[in-house]
Amino acid sequence: MVVTVQKFGGTSLSDEKSRRHVLRHIIREYEAGDGLVVVVSAMGRRGDPYATDTLLDLIRSNGNALAPRERDMLLSCGELISAATLCSLLHSQGIPAVALTGGQAGIVTDSRFGSARIIRIHTDTLLQHLEERRVAVVTGFQGMSENGETTTLGRGGSDTSATALGAALQAKIVDIYTDVDGILTADPRLVGDARPLPIVSYDEICNMAYNGAKVIHPRAVEIAMKAGVPVRVRSTFSDGEGTLVTHAEAVRGSSGWTDRTVTGLAHVCGVTQLSVSGEAPFDLQLSVFKAMAGSGISVDFISVMPASVHYTVSAADSNKAIALLKNLGFEPKVTTGCAKVSVIGGGMNGEPGVMAKIVEALTTNGITILQSADSNTTISILVTETQMAAALQALHTEFALHLIP
Numbered sequence: 001m002v003v004t005v006q007k008f009g010g011t012s013l014s015d016e017k018s019r020r021h022v023l024r025h026i027i028r029e030y031e032a033g034d035g036l037v038v039v040v041s042a043m044g045r046r047g048d049p050y051a052t053d054t055l056l057d058l059i060r061s062n063g064n065a066l067a068p069r070e071r072d073m074l075l076s077c078g079e080l081i082s083a084a085t086l087c088s089l090l091h092s093q094g095i096p097a098v099a100l101t102g103g104q105a106g107i108v109t110d111s112r113f114g115s116a117r118i119i120r121i122h123t124d125t126l127l128q129h130l131e132e133r134r135v136a137v138v139t140g141f142q143g144m145s146e147n148g149e150t151t152t153l154g155r156g157g158s159d160t161s162a163t164a165l166g167a168a169l170q171a172k173i174v175d176i177y178t179d180v181d182g183i184l185t186a187d188p189r190l191v192g193d194a195r196p197l198p199i200v201s202y203d204e205i206c207n208m209a210y211n212g213a214k215v216i217h218p219r220a221v222e223i224a225m226k227a228g229v230p231v232r233v234r235s236t237f238s239d240g241e242g243t244l245v246t247h248a249e250a251v252r253g254s255s256g257w258t259d260r261t262v263t264g265l266a267h268v269c270g271v272t273q274l275s276v277s278g279e280a281p282f283d284l285q286l287s288v289f290k291a292m293a294g295s296g297i298s299v300d301f302i303s304v305m306p307a308s309v310h311y312t313v314s315a316a317d318s319n320k321a322i323a324l325l326k327n328l329g330f331e332p333k334v335t336t337g338c339a340k341v342s343v344i345g346g347g348m349n350g351e352p353g354v355m356a357k358i359v360e361a362l363t364t365n366g367i368t369i370l371q372s373a374d375s376n377t378t379i380s381i382l383v384t385e386t387q388m389a390a391a392l393q394a395l396h397t398e399f400a401l402h403l404i405p
Contacts, residue, residue: 001130004029005174007039007140007162010051012177012236013082014044021236023089025177026135030095035130037169039140039162040086042078050078052141068113072142072152076101079139079158087137097135100125102161103144105136106168109151116151118143118160121168138165156217163220167227174229176216177236182243183208183215185401186265190389193402197264198241201248201346204263207378211342212268221245248346261354262345262399265392269385272318273301273335273370276325277308284330285309291324300340301373301382310371312338312382338370339388342380343395349376361398367391 006029008022029036046053055074059066066074083099090097106122129136140158145151153160159176166174181196183205188194200208202225209218215233224231224245234242278284288309292299297317303310313321318336325332348354355372358379362369367390371382383391396402 001035001127002033003035003037003130003166003169003171005037005039005162005166005169005171006177007158007174008041008086008177008236009158009179010041010044010048011179013040013042013086014048018236019086019089022086022177023093025175025236026090027093027095030135034172035127035169037126037130037136037138037165037171038086039138039158039165040079040082041140041158043082043085050081052078069149072113072150075152076139076142076150079141083137083139090135090137095135096133097137098129099137099139100129101139101144101150102142103148103150105138105165107143107161107164109143109145109153111145111147111149111151113149113151115154116143116145118153118164119146121164123168126165126169156220159217159220160223163224163227163229163231166229166231167223170227171229174224174231175242176220176231176233178215178233179236180215180233181235181238181240182233183213183245183264185263185404186392186396187213187267190267190392191265191396192393193396195402195404197243197404199244199246200263202245203248203377204344204346205245207342207344207375208264208266211266211340211344211378211380213264213266216245260345260399260404261347261351262343262401263347264344264401265395266342266344267388267392268340269388270315271300271312271338271340271382272315272321273310273312273338273382274318274321274325275308275310275333275335276330278330279307287328288325288330291328292321295320295324297321297324301371301380303371303373312340312371335370337385338382339385339391340380340382341388341391341395342378343399344378346377348379355379357398358395361394362391365390365394367394 044051087097087099109116140161184194186194231245299311301312
């Protein structure tokens with residue numbers, strides 16, 4: 001059976017008008033004859049009655065006094081409402097459909113409430129519904145542990161549900177519907193001439209997602225990449241093809257590909273830079289990073305020197321990190337109000353002159369580089385938040401991303 005998986009986010013399901021657009025996409029694929037699995041998020045965003053953050057606010061008012069098991073039970077409600085509502089809409093149009101929880105759809109997870117990992121997916125129930133020409137509407141973001149408890153998959157969990165189901169069913173494609181026309185070269189709110197990308201590789205979009213681009217969860221992309229299932233990021237509110245995410249070899253052989261060094265830019269705000277010096281370098285390095293790990297503080301932009309270490313933490317963790325360092329006897333140099341700007345592209349690996357272009361673009365525009373880091377397909381620069389938008393625009397222009405067709 002040829003199977004298509006569609007995933008609709010909260011903004012796509014937030015009101016009746018938006019749900020009519022969702023219905024149009026479902027009917028198109030259903031009439032094409034494919035078996036159709038539709039994964040849904042909770043409706044809307046914070047403030048909307050059934051959104052995940054709104055549900056969380058119900059217990060925040062009680063000081064978050066709820067055990068992880070019961071918290072997952074609460075958070076699973078938003079997707080249940082979405083699935084039942086969409087199922088009702090399909091029935092009203094004469095389309096046979098069935099609403100399934102993650103557990104009923106066969107998603108088996110471990111028992112880590114709030115951040116469960118999928119162990120396996122039993123597809124028998126889903127395949128039976130598809131063979132009987134029903135649309136299977138599945139609650140995203142959730143599964144069931146081996147001992148029958150409801151679990152949630154963490155932020156971005158509906159994307160993960162969609163690609164995991166796509167992998168298990170060997171789907172021809174997973175369509176991720178959102179409120180933008182695919183993946184853009186940069187955040188259009190900060191870069192006025194940002195362009196939609198017709199096709200990108202799994203590696204490129206993973207790096208964009210890890211470095212702040214909120215288009216699709218990186219764990220979802222990794223699942224799709226491992227299974228070789230193509231993913232499209234599309235708009236619920238148009239009929240555009242959006243952005244195809246697939247293997248690098250397929251990207252280079254496609255009609256939408258251009259011989260580009262840089263594919264796109266991503267950014268993360270709310271970063272604090274910490275610099276620590278000491279006379280005993282090995283003790284310094286070990287004690288600093290062991291203290292961060294022991295307190296669950298994620299570190300980035302790591303530079304280890306003979307007598308100093310430099311790294312960044314999120315602004316939310318900065319006070320805790322500073323206190324830990326002072327308890328160890330250090331007096332860290334602290335730079336708050338920083339932002340991480342990342343230049344990403346599969347063509348960067350082994351290409352000379354990329355860093356020179358980055359430095360030239362930023363210094364020409366009076367932007368100070370506080371720190372840098374790089375990997376195979378990404379070069380990241382630390383700047384002040386006040387210069388972040390200018391840095392993004394300067395780099396977008398330098399690498400001619402506005403000319404991507």
